[in-house]
Amino acid sequence: xxxxxxxxxxxxxxxxxxxxxxxxxxxxxxxxxxxxxxxxxxxxxxxxxxxxxxxxxxxxxxxxxxxxxxxxxxxxxxxxxxxxxxxxxxxxxxxxxxxxxxxxxxxxxxxxxxxxxxxxxxxxxxxxxxxxxxxxxxxxxxxxxxxxxxxxxxxxxxxxxxxxxxxx
Numbered sequence: 001x002x003x004x005x006x007x008x009x010x011x012x013x014x015x016x017x018x019x020x021x022x023x024x025x026x027x028x029x030x031x032x033x034x035x036x037x038x039x040x041x042x043x044x045x046x047x048x049x050x051x052x053x054x055x056x057x058x059x060x061x062x063x064x065x066x067x068x069x070x071x072x073x074x075x076x077x078x079x080x081x082x083x084x085x086x087x088x089x090x091x092x093x094x095x096x097x098x099x100x101x102x103x104x105x106x107x108x109x110x111x112x113x114x115x116x117x118x119x120x121x122x123x124x125x126x127x128x129x130x131x132x133x134x135x136x137x138x139x140x141x142x143x144x145x146x147x148x149x150x151x152x153x154x155x156x157x158x159x160x161x162x163x164x165x166x167x168x
Contacts, residue, residue, distance in 0.1 A: 015113035021106050023048050023064050035115050037087035048111070053085045071100035071107060084113065092117050 009016055015032035019025055028036075028043045036043070036051055043050070048064065049057040075097040084094040092115055099110045 015111075015115070017043070017048070017051070017111040017113065019048050019109045019111060021068055021108070023061070023068075025050075026108065032113065035086075035092075035113075036084065051084055051113075053083050053091050056083070067098070067109070068107065071098075071102075071109065073097075073099050084115070093120055 009018075009027075010029050012029055012031060015035050016029040017025055017032050018027040025043045025046050025048055028038070030040070032038075033040055033043065049060055052060045075095070082094050082096060083091045085091055095114045095116055097112045099112070101108050101110065
């Protein structure tokens with residue numbers, strides 16, 4: 001029987017990717033394989049930049065080298081727009097946190113990656129609903145403000161149609 005942490009790693013709801021000090025993927029869990037579109041074991045031995053959009057790979061490599069020079073536990077992307085890259089080349093928004101571990105076998109980094117596509121879609125939908133509510137309230141206010149003068153105009157117009165009424 002494997003230790004409980006093995007089960008946690010494999011079945012965690014977020015993508016977990018274990019990377020060595022040279023940026024090579026040592027292991028990925030089922031969630032990572034699924035959200036990035038790879039088969040089990042297919043990521044092992046690949047450089048971590050494989051999971052980064054091509055336009056960002058060079059920058060990511062520099063950040064990775066800087067991180068490995070002074071590793072520390074930290075969240076990434078709190079005010080950044082980070083993206084992951086699937087095997088098919090499609091991109092998706094992610095949040096990432098890094099945990100480092102210095103062992104006898106070297107320094108390793110555990111990348112906890114969360115696909116935030118659904119959350120961002122819900123937030124966009126909430127903002128859209130909010131904008132429509134504000135628009136509806138504004139339109140209702142304008143309609144109310146126009147209704148009073150229009151009522152006066154209609155009343156006066158109706159009086160013009162009555163024979164013998166002088167409005168002067």
